[in-house]
Amino acid sequence: MKDMLGRDSVMTADRAIGLILDVVGSRRTRIISVDVSQSLGMVCAEDVISAEDSPAFARSTVDGYAVRAEDTFGARESMPAYLNLTGEIVMGEEASAPLSDDGAFRIPTGGMLPKGADAVVMFEHVQVIDDRIIEVMKPVAPGENVIQTGEDVAAGEIVLRSGSRLRSQEIGACTGIGVSEIRVFSRPVVSIISTGDEIVAAEKKPDVGQIRDSNSYMIAAMVSAAGGVPLRKGIYRDEYTAIRNAVEEALKDSDAIAVSGGTSVGTKDMIARIIDDMGSPGILFHGVSLKPGKPMIGGVLQGVPIFGLPGHPAAVSVCFEIFIRPVLNLLSGLEDRPAYRLKGIVRARLSRNVSSAGGREEHIRAMIEERDDGIWAVPILGKSGLIRTLVKADGTFVIPLNRSGIEKGEFVDLRLF
Amino acid sequence: MKDMLGRDSVMTADRAIGLILDVVGSRRTRIISVDVSQSLGMVCAEDVISAEDSPAFARSTVDGYAVRAEDTFGARESMPAYLNLTGEIVMGEEASAPLSDDGAFRIPTGGMLPKGADAVVMFEHVQVIDDRIIEVMKPVAPGENVIQTGEDVAAGEIVLRSGSRLRSQEIGACTGIGVSEIRVFSRPVVSIISTGDEIVAAEKKPDVGQIRDSNSYMIAAMVSAAGGVPLRKGIYRDEYTAIRNAVEEALKDSDAIAVSGGTSVGTKDMIARIIDDMGSPGILFHGVSLKPGKPMIGGVLQGVPIFGLPGHPAAVSVCFEIFIRPVLNLLSGLEDRPAYRLKGIVRARLSRNVSSAGGREEHIRAMIEERDDGIWAVPILGKSGLIRTLVKADGTFVIPLNRSGIEKGEFVDLRLF
Numbered sequence: 001m002k003d004m005l006g007r008d009s010v011m012t013a014d015r016a017i018g019l020i021l022d023v024v025g026s027r028r029t030r031i032i033s034v035d036v037s038q039s040l041g042m043v044c045a046e047d048v049i050s051a052e053d054s055p056a057f058a059r060s061t062v063d064g065y066a067v068r069a070e071d072t073f074g075a076r077e078s079m080p081a082y083l084n085l086t087g088e089i090v091m092g093e094e095a096s097a098p099l100s101d102d103g104a105f106r107i108p109t110g111g112m113l114p115k116g117a118d119a120v121v122m123f124e125h126v127q128v129i130d131d132r133i134i135e136v137m138k139p140v141a142p143g144e145n146v147i148q149t150g151e152d153v154a155a156g157e158i159v160l161r162s163g164s165r166l167r168s169q170e171i172g173a174c175t176g177i178g179v180s181e182i183r184v185f186s187r188p189v190v191s192i193i194s195t196g197d198e199i200v201a202a203e204k205k206p207d208v209g210q211i212r213d214s215n216s217y218m219i220a221a222m223v224s225a226a227g228g229v230p231l232r233k234g235i236y237r238d239e240y241t242a243i244r245n246a247v248e249e250a251l252k253d254s255d256a257i258a259v260s261g262g263t264s265v266g267t268k269d270m271i272a273r274i275i276d277d278m279g280s281p282g283i284l285f286h287g288v289s290l291k292p293g294k295p296m297i298g299g300v301l302q303g304v305p306i307f308g309l310p311g312h313p314a315a316v317s318v319c320f321e322i323f324i325r326p327v328l329n330l331l332s333g334l335e336d337r338p339a340y341r342l343k344g345i346v347r348a349r350l351s352r353n354v355s356s357a358g359g360r361e362e363h364i365r366a367m368i369e370e371r372d373d374g375i376w377a378v379p380i381l382g383k384s385g386l387i388r389t390l391v392k393a394d395g396t397f398v399i400p401l402n403r404s405g406i407e408k409g410e411f412v413d414l415r416l417f
Numbered sequence: 418m419k420d421m422l423g424r425d426s427v428m429t430a431d432r433a434i435g436l437i438l439d440v441v442g443s444r445r446t447r448i449i450s451v452d453v454s455q456s457l458g459m460v461c462a463e464d465v466i467s468a469e470d471s472p473a474f475a476r477s478t479v480d481g482y483a484v485r486a487e488d489t490f491g492a493r494e495s496m497p498a499y500l501n502l503t504g505e506i507v508m509g510e511e512a513s514a515p516l517s518d519d520g521a522f523r524i525p526t527g528g529m530l531p532k533g534a535d536a537v538v539m540f541e542h543v544q545v546i547d548d549r550i551i552e553v554m555k556p557v558a559p560g561e562n563v564i565q566t567g568e569d570v571a572a573g574e575i576v577l578r579s580g581s582r583l584r585s586q587e588i589g590a591c592t593g594i595g596v597s598e599i600r601v602f603s604r605p606v607v608s609i610i611s612t613g614d615e616i617v618a619a620e621k622k623p624d625v626g627q628i629r630d631s632n633s634y635m636i637a638a639m640v641s642a643a644g645g646v647p648l649r650k651g652i653y654r655d656e657y658t659a660i661r662n663a664v665e666e667a668l669k670d671s672d673a674i675a676v677s678g679g680t681s682v683g684t685k686d687m688i689a690r691i692i693d694d695m696g697s698p699g700i701l702f703h704g705v706s707l708k709p710g711k712p713m714i715g716g717v718l719q720g721v722p723i724f725g726l727p728g729h730p731a732a733v734s735v736c737f738e739i740f741i742r743p744v745l746n747l748l749s750g751l752e753d754r755p756a757y758r759l760k761g762i763v764r765a766r767l768s769r770n771v772s773s774a775g776g777r778e779e780h781i782r783a784m785i786e787e788r789d790d791g792i793w794a795v796p797i798l799g800k801s802g803l804i805r806t807l808v809k810a811d812g813t814f815v816i817p818l819n820r821s822g823i824e825k826g827e828f829v830d831l832r833l834f
Contacts, residue, residue, distance in 0.1 A: 036634065037634055037637065037638075040638045040641055040642060041642075054804075055628065056623065056625075056628070057625060057626060061800070063681050063682050063683075090614070091613065091614035091615040091626075091655065091681070092613070092614040092615030092616070092624075092626050092627045093614075093615075093626045094625050094626050108680070108681035108683065108684075109680040109681045109682075109728070110613070110615060110628075110680040110681065110728060111615075111626075111681075112625070112626040123682075147800060147803075151800075151803070152803045152804055152805050153804070153805055159805075159808065160808065167638070167642075167834050168635045168636075168638035168639040168642060168734070168834070169635060169730060169734060169804060169807035169808055169810075169834065170808055171634050171635055171637075171638045172631045172632060172634055172635030172638075172730055172804055172807075173631070173804045173805070173807070173808050175619045175629060175630070175631035175634040175635070176628070176629055176631035176804055178619075178622070178629065180619060180620055196508065196509070196527070197507070197508035197509040197510075198508040198509030198527055198528075199509075202592045202595075202597060203597055205595070206473065207509075208473075208474060208511050208529070209474060209508075209509050209510045209511050209528075209529040210509045211472065211473070211527075211593070212592060212593055212595065213592070214589045214590070214592035214593035215589060217453065217454055217588050217589055217592040218585045218586060218588055218589030218592070219585075220454065220588075221454075221457045221584070221585035221588045221589075222585040224457055225457060225458075225584075225585060238508065263525070263526040263527040264480050264508070264525035264526045264527065264528075265480045265526075265540075266480075266525065267525075311526070311527060313586065313589055317585070317586060337811070338785045338786070338787045338792070338811075339763075339785045339811035339812065339833050339834075342763045342785065342792065342833070343760075343761055343763075343833045344760055344761065345763070346756075346759045346760075346762070347764055368754075368755045368756045368759065369755070370755045375755070375759065383478070383564060383568075386564075386568070386569045387471075387569055387570070387586060387589055387590045387593055388569050388570055388576075388590070390586035390589075390590070391576065391577065391586055391587055391590050393586075394754070394755075394756035395756065416756050416759070416760045417584050417585070417586065417756075
């Protein structure tokens with residue numbers, strides 16, 4: 001795409017990912033049932049509604065004596081209420097008898113309140129006279145030290161909403177109300193197609209001029225970390241038919257496709273052409289005003305988002321965050337909860353001036369330094385092709401499109417790897 | 418433990434975890450070899466040293482013409498340098514011949530520089546006259562648009578240090594230098610022993626007075642999320658011998674043990690007694706100045722850290738973060754990199770005053786709200802026994818020991834779940 005002056009006019013990253021998300025629209029991965037204990041990190045595909053009250057019975061929240069609150073009204077140290085010790089609650093069992101007037105049951109934390117009791121007096125406010133009489137030295141209000149039937153979750157109540165991610169507490173919540181299987185969106189399957197005449201399998205010793213297929217391993221790890229399932233589909237030569245066939249195959253079992261490599265303009269153009277030739281809408285963008293990551297390609301085929309990733313590791317990392325992660329989140333039904341977006345972002349002050357050419361969104365790698373006066377981001381400047389700078393880095397921050405740099409001491413949001 | 422006035426004197430959480438970490442000392446999980454592609458999130462147990470240069474040959478970083486820089490010196494649009502096009506570099510192959518004086522090879526991004534070339538002129542600065550002559554309209558400096566042999570990683574250089582966590586870029590880096598197996602600390606195995614006469618297996622319908630074993634599922638999920646391997650060891654009645662035997666068994670295959678449940682003081686005391694009876698140092702703390710989480714128990718047996726967790730889900734969640742996660746990080750050899758600590762922490766302003774009794778560290782659950790003026794933490798106040806408040810919450814923030822509250826508008830660090 002050229003503008004009127006013949007310069008490359010490339011799209012902003014925001015607009016580019018917007019195009020993809022629009023076309024993906026309401027497409028989601030398959031809904032499956034999984035054992036709750038295997039659902040960590042997955043996304044709930046249906047509201048979970050409790051079939052029962054939780055707790056199923058009124059429980060004591062302290063060690064003490066179950067009483068009728070009104071029998072303690074007015075009690076104080078100088079004039080305690082005398083109650084008849086009528087029994088002891090055994091954990092996991094119902095009381096042997098209901099509570100009688102002016103009666104009290106010894107009850108442990110978590111014990112079930114006997115019929116007739118509506119509060120629990122803590123041990124420390126009770127004086128035991130003998131095995132039949134206790135003195136209560138402080139009144140309790142009805143409901144005090146008790147968790148009521150259904151107080152946590154009432155039968156018929158929605159416990160989890162569709163779109164929420166299953167964290168440890170959601171797994172606990174489901175288990176607690178007897179939900180052992182849960183409907184979730186299956187993890188999005190991402191096929192990774194490596195291309196390049198110079199690329200050899202990682203386990204091979206490269207000949208002169210060749211390099212190992214390391215990007216596909218890096219992409220696979222990013223897919224896993226983002227909750228997806230990576231399928232490394234092998235290495236293909238920079239030939240139209242070979243790559244087209246590989247994409248065709250991948251469309252059969254993928255929720256998204258990442259074509260890695262193709263560093264030269266000619267190869268990039270070929271990958272874009274293949275995507276465009278294969279169907280509608282085909283290519284949605286080819287080149288973005290992004291550094292690193294300018295040669296990024298994106299499109300949709302048969303509803304499946306497909307990306308042509310740059311060859312440099314730092315660009316791969318940036319493009320994955322900007323383009324592939326949001327698509328995986330959308331496909332797996334994840335709701336847009338601020339906490340999901342903010343997790344992994346640290347506000348830090350920039351340790352030195354960093355300039356940018358402007359007109360493109362620039363992502364700079366940085367290390368975190370904790371100093372006496374707070375958290376600082378120390379930029380790592382270096383060629384984007386180098387994996388070493390990525391290994392040193394803790395994350396990246398952005399110099400926006402419309403800025404020519406960020407000054408020392410300004411705050412940046414560092415997105416941690 | 419009582420102080421001179423007979424009040425319970427409990428330890429601060431900082432001191433309590435310090436005691437455990439001191440005893441665990443230099444104990445680490447077993448070192449194992451894993452396939453690099455399976456190492457995501459694990460911790461490097463040995464420095465990874467590159468056996469080779471990366472790249473193994475000088476490569477072009479652009480599409481253009483490989484030249485001897487000095488042949489372009491002084492070139493400009495009005496007086497270009499004329500070079501002889503002597504060939505084309507094919508991806509993955511060595512040049513057919515060395516570069517001659519005033520020669521140029523067409524070269525793609527990633528192509529191997531021919532012998533004699535030391536720079537690459539980008540396409541846009543070249544005018545092709547015919548299939549033998551090109552005009553170079555801008556000079557290049559030696560090394561320009563080239564990544565040198567070993568510039569990313571030199572043979573003998575340390576690529577990854579022991580103690581670093583394997584992220585996607587570390588996996589890419591290893592693959593790139595031909596390292597396909599890596600020595601890592603095995604994931605710490607955490608046995609979870611559920612106790613309580615009222616607890617029934619999650620898949621059973623509880624009788625009146627009983628509840629399901631949901632905490633062990635929640636703890637298991639937290640262990641997984643923290644990079645460990647949970648082993649749910651079943652449910653045991655509140656009996657000395659039963660629980661002691663379960664702990665004895667767990668010591669055989671665990672890097673750490675979590676005993677869940679035992680909500681009443683009597684049961685807590687029994688669990689503490691069991692740990693203390695079983696060996697040295699036994700119990701290190703019993704009760705901490707923490708809310709929720711006061712009844713927390715910690716000790717070490719045969720070098721294995723063992724915890725008695727409170728029964729309430731919110732307390733379990735807090736105690737896991739404070740006590741178990743640092744122990745798992747230590748056991749799995751993770752270095753103390755600020756980014757590892759800061760990941761998942763969001764600075765937010767508090768939406769309302771929150772008071773605390775003081776004298777204990779209080780952890781308050783909160784939701785995140787994004788407003789026009791920034792990120793706010795909205796506290797969720799409710800009984801700690803309720804799982805519902807945990808499901809609603811995005812994370813927790815701390816009111817320190819020595820403060821009686823935090824005012825509306827103050828910044829808090831919210832630790833996201």
